[in-house]
Amino acid sequence: MDFDLSDEHELLRTTVRAFAQERIAPVAEELDREHRFPYELVAELAELGLMGIPIPEEYGGAGGDTLSYAIAIEELTRVDSSVAITVAAHTSLGTMPFLLFGSEEQKREWLPELASGRRLAAFGLTEPGAGSDAGATRTHAELRDGEWIVNGSKIFITNAGTDISACVTITARTGDDEISNLIVRNGSPGYEISTPMRKMGWRASDTRELSFRDCAVPEGNLLGPRGAGFKQFLEILDGGRISVAAMGLGLAQGAYDLALAYSREREQFGRPIARFQAIQFALADMATEIEAARGLVYKAAWLKDQVRPFARESAIAKLYTGEVSKRVVDRALQIHGGYGFMDEYAISRLYRDQKVLEIGEGTNEIQRMVIARHLGL
């Protein structure tokens, strides 16, 4: 048993922490307020190899492991969730399907520009009528003269509509009882992208509604075998949960850091509020839960890196960090008093950014269902 991170993981952590502090923190509030996608930051992250951490070098990625990826996402979320989800959705949802299921030709065609971060990719699973029940997908594709003709719609799709978005991989019904994944290139006739959706949090991240009207997609854009779509998206989500869990961990850590610093500065009744036991106990509880959360996230990442089953652990980590981040950010804002309710205080943004961690990539209830299934129930 060894709880030490390697030198490389430590250096990655301090590097991403410094980047988040020096480059993201100064603009996070403004990006959020203006609902502005962080193009410059994405370009800088690409430069550092952080837009394709777990993608092998031969396909233009950094060739890192899942633990590196989790640490990077944790450190980004500590400062800003919008930037973190942009990286996480691009990597786990947008790029991974190509690596996991793409033919060699598809990998060569798409991965270099995605893994390098020059372009972004999205994953379109959710539909107005198919959320938690993602298998209820109604979007359908019909093979006609060597082309898939796609009709249907998707909702809440991250990274689909930025200036650098290259494509979306969608689930579509290709037969009565058959779901397949298709790659749709941005700009394809019949593929329309809504204006950015207005959100409670993650405001600088790109979220869109997609509609497909007789959208023609080359037959070769089928990802993996026809009819494998259901199995494929479950596998994509299993991996994606580790990065969302890392976001929950990072958000909790960021909220705790803010609360700890504030409690030492803020004086009431003639002393820093950190001297009151009620505040100390709140911080002690937060630190305890964060420590437990970190253990779960890193273990899930480690299992995946060992090429061992990790679906149960990633669901546990996702559920736990979703709930811990809620408790921590709530107490952290409480420690800030009225100032925490003001936009100028970062904690108010963290508070708004937290909620979706209990919804996206499987709600808390869905995580419990996944865990229960692993319990044999």
Next chain:
Amino acid sequence: MRLAVCVKEVPEASARTRIDPGTLRLDRGGAATLNPFDAHALEEALRIKERTGEGEVVAVMMAPLPAADSLRKALAIGADRAVHVADDALAGSDLVATARTLAKAVEREEPDLILLGQQGGDSDGAVLWSALADLLRLPVVSQAASLELAEGKVAVKRQTEYGYDLIEAPLPCIVAVSDAINEPRYPSLKGIMGAKKKPHETLNAADLGLGADEIGEAGSRTEVYALADPPSRGDSVRIEGDGAAAEKVVEYLTERKLI
């Protein structure tokens, strides 16, 4: 083009600096980092290498073994090689002994250009480069705000209080860079993962041909007799921020006809 960069590890800026009352030396036990000024020196070396399209950048450090983390960071950022001089006998080295040790380590590399940070973020001495130049008998330019290489020489814009000096020096020479010279890059993930595979040499004093009397306390010219808090200024007045502080400050200054 061979570029040597002297890099030092210093306590993190956020850490409280403490002098050990027993040894009368700086306590280097806490979190440490690559000296920020030296990150600028390394960045400049990498840019020169990138501009000229050839060359080698070697990072040289004198420090105890745990400081290898900071050298590894230099490798992750882009240095090609690292030379770490570590020896228990070096403990207590002052400027003179440190410069002597670094001079030996740098000389071995036969560099065309030696870059240093303007100062160490811990002691802020801003002297080591001149001691090094003296020992190596090389020209030295400090406070470099920009640096251009030409045939066999270097042209430096030296930042001063009043403007810039334009100084040319023949190669090989020593340049200490200011933090205005560039914006250091972050190590990339590939750089971080590749750092362990780069040559990382650890040398002791004997490897450099340094005798016991040349290094450590024996080789130092500085002796710390005692430590004390700076004397308080007896005539100072403390004005607390109680709402009327600004008026009191104005009153105080007016009384003394200072405004």
